[in-house]
Amino acid sequence: MLFHVRMDVSPPHDLDPQRRAELVRAEKDRALELQKMGVWLHLWQVVGQYGSISVFDVPTHDELHAFLSSLPLWEFTRVEVTPLATHPSDVAAQP
Amino acid sequence: MLFHVRMDVSPPHDLDPQRRAELVRAEKDRALELQKMGVWLHLWQVVGQYGSISVFDVPTHDELHAFLSSLPLWEFTRVEVTPLATHPSDVAAQP
Amino acid sequence: MLFHVRMDVSPPHDLDPQRRAELVRAEKDRALELQKMGVWLHLWQVVGQYGSISVFDVPTHDELHAFLSSLPLWEFTRVEVTPLATHPSDVAAQP
Amino acid sequence: MLFHVRMDVSPPHDLDPQRRAELVRAEKDRALELQKMGVWLHLWQVVGQYGSISVFDVPTHDELHAFLSSLPLWEFTRVEVTPLATHPSDVAAQP
Amino acid sequence: MLFHVRMDVSPPHDLDPQRRAELVRAEKDRALELQKMGVWLHLWQVVGQYGSISVFDVPTHDELHAFLSSLPLWEFTRVEVTPLATHPSDVAAQP
Amino acid sequence: MLFHVRMDVSPPHDLDPQRRAELVRAEKDRALELQKMGVWLHLWQVVGQYGSISVFDVPTHDELHAFLSSLPLWEFTRVEVTPLATHPSDVAAQP
Amino acid sequence: MLFHVRMDVSPPHDLDPQRRAELVRAEKDRALELQKMGVWLHLWQVVGQYGSISVFDVPTHDELHAFLSSLPLWEFTRVEVTPLATHPSDVAAQP
Amino acid sequence: MLFHVRMDVSPPHDLDPQRRAELVRAEKDRALELQKMGVWLHLWQVVGQYGSISVFDVPTHDELHAFLSSLPLWEFTRVEVTPLATHPSDVAAQP
Amino acid sequence: MLFHVRMDVSPPHDLDPQRRAELVRAEKDRALELQKMGVWLHLWQVVGQYGSISVFDVPTHDELHAFLSSLPLWEFTRVEVTPLATHPSDVAAQP
Amino acid sequence: MLFHVRMDVSPPHDLDPQRRAELVRAEKDRALELQKMGVWLHLWQVVGQYGSISVFDVPTHDELHAFLSSLPLWEFTRVEVTPLATHPSDVAAQP
Numbered sequence: 001m002l003f004h005v006r007m008d009v010s011p012p013h014d015l016d017p018q019r020r021a022e023l024v025r026a027e028k029d030r031a032l033e034l035q036k037m038g039v040w041l042h043l044w045q046v047v048g049q050y051g052s053i054s055v056f057d058v059p060t061h062d063e064l065h066a067f068l069s070s071l072p073l074w075e076f077t078r079v080e081v082t083p084l085a086t087h088p089s090d091v092a093a094q095p
Numbered sequence: 096m097l098f099h100v101r102m103d104v105s106p107p108h109d110l111d112p113q114r115r116a117e118l119v120r121a122e123k124d125r126a127l128e129l130q131k132m133g134v135w136l137h138l139w140q141v142v143g144q145y146g147s148i149s150v151f152d153v154p155t156h157d158e159l160h161a162f163l164s165s166l167p168l169w170e171f172t173r174v175e176v177t178p179l180a181t182h183p184s185d186v187a188a189q190p
Numbered sequence: 191m192l193f194h195v196r197m198d199v200s201p202p203h204d205l206d207p208q209r210r211a212e213l214v215r216a217e218k219d220r221a222l223e224l225q226k227m228g229v230w231l232h233l234w235q236v237v238g239q240y241g242s243i244s245v246f247d248v249p250t251h252d253e254l255h256a257f258l259s260s261l262p263l264w265e266f267t268r269v270e271v272t273p274l275a276t277h278p279s280d281v282a283a284q285p
Numbered sequence: 286m287l288f289h290v291r292m293d294v295s296p297p298h299d300l301d302p303q304r305r306a307e308l309v310r311a312e313k314d315r316a317l318e319l320q321k322m323g324v325w326l327h328l329w330q331v332v333g334q335y336g337s338i339s340v341f342d343v344p345t346h347d348e349l350h351a352f353l354s355s356l357p358l359w360e361f362t363r364v365e366v367t368p369l370a371t372h373p374s375d376v377a378a379q380p
Numbered sequence: 381m382l383f384h385v386r387m388d389v390s391p392p393h394d395l396d397p398q399r400r401a402e403l404v405r406a407e408k409d410r411a412l413e414l415q416k417m418g419v420w421l422h423l424w425q426v427v428g429q430y431g432s433i434s435v436f437d438v439p440t441h442d443e444l445h446a447f448l449s450s451l452p453l454w455e456f457t458r459v460e461v462t463p464l465a466t467h468p469s470d471v472a473a474q475p
Numbered sequence: 476m477l478f479h480v481r482m483d484v485s486p487p488h489d490l491d492p493q494r495r496a497e498l499v500r501a502e503k504d505r506a507l508e509l510q511k512m513g514v515w516l517h518l519w520q521v522v523g524q525y526g527s528i529s530v531f532d533v534p535t536h537d538e539l540h541a542f543l544s545s546l547p548l549w550e551f552t553r554v555e556v557t558p559l560a561t562h563p564s565d566v567a568a569q570p
Numbered sequence: 571m572l573f574h575v576r577m578d579v580s581p582p583h584d585l586d587p588q589r590r591a592e593l594v595r596a597e598k599d600r601a602l603e604l605q606k607m608g609v610w611l612h613l614w615q616v617v618g619q620y621g622s623i624s625v626f627d628v629p630t631h632d633e634l635h636a637f638l639s640s641l642p643l644w645e646f647t648r649v650e651v652t653p654l655a656t657h658p659s660d661v662a663a664q665p
Numbered sequence: 666m667l668f669h670v671r672m673d674v675s676p677p678h679d680l681d682p683q684r685r686a687e688l689v690r691a692e693k694d695r696a697l698e699l700q701k702m703g704v705w706l707h708l709w710q711v712v713g714q715y716g717s718i719s720v721f722d723v724p725t726h727d728e729l730h731a732f733l734s735s736l737p738l739w740e741f742t743r744v745e746v747t748p749l750a751t752h753p754s755d756v757a758a759q760p
Numbered sequence: 761m762l763f764h765v766r767m768d769v770s771p772p773h774d775l776d777p778q779r780r781a782e783l784v785r786a787e788k789d790r791a792l793e794l795q796k797m798g799v800w801l802h803l804w805q806v807v808g809q810y811g812s813i814s815v816f817d818v819p820t821h822d823e824l825h826a827f828l829s830s831l832p833l834w835e836f837t838r839v840e841v842t843p844l845a846t847h848p849s850d851v852a853a854q855p
Numbered sequence: 856m857l858f859h860v861r862m863d864v865s866p867p868h869d870l871d872p873q874r875r876a877e878l879v880r881a882e883k884d885r886a887l888e889l890q891k892m893g894v895w896l897h898l899w900q901v902v903g904q905y906g907s908i909s910v911f912d913v914p915t916h917d918e919l920h921a922f923l924s925s926l927p928l929w930e931f932t933r934v935e936v937t938p939l940a941t942h943p944s945d946v947a948a949q950p
Contacts, residue, residue, distance in 0.1 A: 002139065003273070004139070004148055005333065013870070027184070028183065028184045032184060035185075042150075044185075047178040047916050048934035048936040053179065064273070079334055082141060082142075083271055088140070089122070089127060090139075091126075096856075142251050156857065156938045156940040160710055174713035176712050176937075178858070178938055180916040192329065203392050203395070221374035222374060235445055236370075237445045238461040239459055243289055272331060272332075274330060276329075279313045279316035279317060281321060286381075290523065297488050345465075346381050346463045347465045350522045366462075366463055366523040366524075370441040384521075393646070408564045415565075422517075424560070424561075425560040425562040425563070426557060427631050427634055428651040433559065462522075464521065465520040465522050467527055468503065469518060470510075490773070537656050558651055583740065598848065602849060605850075606851060613847045614762065614845070616845075617730045618746040623844065625802075655806075657805040658788065658805070660795075661792050661803075666821050669901075669908055697946050708944060709942055718937070726762065727846050747901060748841055749901065754883045756898075772868050825900055825902045825903060829903070
């Protein structure tokens with residue numbers, strides 16, 4: 001099942017720089033892992049912002065919440081989830 | 096170049112029903128056409144709303160505006176365009 | 191899977207009164223039907239408003255969208271869907 | 286009497302980690318207690334966020350305020366309360 | 381139990397003037413009646429607007445919704461209800 | 476002259492606890508004093524929030540500002556003032 | 571006593587043009603009259619908008635509401651009133 | 666003096682189509698005229714919307730308001746004006 | 761040329777109290793100076809808030825920006841500037 | 856391709872003053888460099904604010920994101936990007 005996910009990251013400016021670098025590296029590792037698992041279908045950069053737009057494909061809400069809250073920067077991220085359905089004009093959904 | 100496009104459609108309730116049906120049919124035809132051209136990459140339904148989330152792949156802003164404003168229901172659609180870039184954690188962008 | 195659904199209804203004031211009465215009656219019939227099917231788990235009135243807060247239990251986004259957009263007053267309803275997961279402090283989810 | 290309660294928690298990032306862990310544990314204990322008392326009817330996780338949606342059943346406003354402000358994380362929680370009434374299409378309210 | 385109620389009235393400009401006058405008169409009659417019943421405790425005009433701020437004293441949410449939705453102009457009124465509790469610094473609540 | 480006053484208090488979490496307790500106590504003393512003076516007519520708790528809704532009766536804007544800014548927690552309080560007039564449907568204002 | 575008043579006018583586009591012209595003329599007459607009475611101290615045009623920013627000097631809220639609601643275009647005007655006090659840095663208020 | 670101007674046009678859908686076409690044509694003529702006069706420095710299309718972003722160079726506020734309110738579609742246009750100054754990092758403003 | 765200026769001041773609560781007192785004093789001195797120069801025409805207190813509404817009369821945007829950003833508390837002030845023009849109903853602008 | 860860019864800068868007040876001065880100087884250097892490269896077409900100061908409005912001319916979204924996120928103050932800047940197209944009434948675009 002598909003979910004549109006908007007993430008806006010704002011680490012506090014007085015976060016220890018080494019801790020911050022570790023979190024950023026761990027976030028990237030986790031993102032790559034979830035993409036390889038086929039859970040995180042699309043991941044785009046919002047131009048000019050420390051933010052992203054993603055599409056996740058996850059069978060249940062509990063799993064989606066587990067994936068999102070497992071992100072190392074989650075504590076500093078505003079997350080907005082929008083459930084997606086098949087669009088009647090989607091070319092792949094035509095009979 | 097990729098663009099995230101949010102569309103919310105609200106045809107006036109006193110639109111002639113036949114005119115409305117024609118516009119909806121034409122909108123679908125145009126959407127299928129743009130998808131077949133490779134311009135309209137993704138098209139999802141926002142659950143519960145008369146609205147969609149899309150990703151377009153278009154080389155210039157002039158062409159994107161021409162495509163969007165050519166949609167038969169454009170007059171009744173609120174459109175929000177967000178430019179997308181390659182995300183540093185996108186698995187397809189790793190060296 | 192659970193979804194929180196906020197609905198705000200605003201039929202246009204110049205809608206034919208008989209048509210309006212029919213839509214309201216049909217909306218109620220459909221709501222009762224979906225509740226009996228076990229799809230529409232909770233339905234509450236927002237005090238003072240022509241609006242409701244509901245919880246739906248539906249296996250897929252496509253089905254949820256089909257249910258919501260099948261409501262006779264859907265054309266005049268602003269719908270906001272929020273996916274719900276199990277809360278770690280939910281008494282029913284304790285080991 | 287039923288109340289819809291939206292809670293969004295944002296503990297300051299520089300809160301002492303041990304203090305934070307204690308507050309989170311105490312919050313869970315209090316939530317379980319209020320659920321067992323029959324006061325906190327429903328408790329759901331908002332997917333992707335450190336937030337919840339609940340329904341409380343409390344006879345008076347003073348008691349509801351006492352319950353909510355007794356939550357250990359209350360100081361760091363944005364709370365929005367919406368009073369709920371019986372919906373005319375609620376299947377349980379039909380004659 | 382006390383409720384703070386904000387009401388903003390906006391009758392459509394093309395409402396039949398005689399119908400409008402009747403609704404305004406009936407709204408006033410109903411407001412006076414509810415005040416005499418002791419249900420509508422306070423009623424103030426918001427300066428410069430077609431709007432009011434009120435405090436209701438009603439034992440249940442179902443009754444409050446019944447009172448508010450019985451107002452003749454309700455269809456054209458945006459209503460916002462906020463539950464009120466005893467304030468710890470209220471002079472009348474001191475021991 | 477009547478004024479509707481919404482106050483939302485948010486003391487910084489790293490305020491010295493003793494200083495905070497003193498401010499809260501002083502705020503209560505000042506609130507009781509202004510109520511006894513007949514200046515602060517009504518004071519209600521907003522359920523679930525560190526916030527209040529009040530009605531003040533003060534002859535001039537300068538005095539109202541002096542009263543509000545004299546509150547010990549004023550520095551940490553968002554204040555919204557709305558001037559109130561006699562409502563034409565107020566039962567006490569009927570001829 | 572001084573009040574800051576923001577007015578945004580939006581007459582419906584299908585208002586009879588002659589009726590509209592009459593209302594605009596009457597609004598101007600009333601504005602001039604209130605200025606001559608010393609009630610309407612300042613009246614400025616918001617550049618690019620059908621809107622104004624004003625300062626009124628009126629002894630009571632009831633009178634201010636009466637003046638504002640007597641404006642011929644009031645029905646089509648969004649009005650926002652902000653009470654003003656003497657500023658401690660106002661050069662005219664220095665001892 | 667420079668002004669940033671955001672314009673969002675929304676002609677009512679039931680405007681007579683011939684009247685609408687005339688207004689659109691007249692709006693274009695006026696825009697070209699003001700550009701040739703050197704008053705309207707930049708005019709860009711907001712992609713996907715019936716809206717524009719402009720920069721005007723006009724000596725006084727009265728003249729700017731006169732230019733903007735002379736636009737044939739002004740009645741159907743939301744206009745937001747932001748005054749611009751020389752930026753300290755503007756390459757043209759370096760000594 | 762006239763400009764409407766809304767200022768909301770929020771010095772951080774952990775600012776050194778002596779530094780804060782100095783800034784407040786310097787802000788007042790600068791405000792008095794600009795009023796005496798005829799640049800700062802009106803300065804009013806927003807009742808209940810640490811905020812003001814002003815009207816400036818300045819020939820250019822560069823000068824207005826220089827004046828506003830020279831205010832000692834500017835770093836802690838949200839500033840909103842609205843250009844004002846002569847209103848057609850201003851009594852002083854009648855022929 | 857043209858992009859409208861709104862930037863609002865808010866460095867934390869407890870940033871080391873020397874570090875802040877360095878960042879401001881480096882930001883200016885980078886801005887001048889990008890203007891000389893022909894990438895940053897226009898740069899205006901928003902009057903009264905620590906903010907700017909710019910137009911960039913960049914061939915791809917990846918390059919625009921790289922430029923914007925290379926700004927030394929980017930971490931403390933809210934950035935909003937709007938894609939611009941040729942306006943049909945732009946005098947330079949007439950046949």
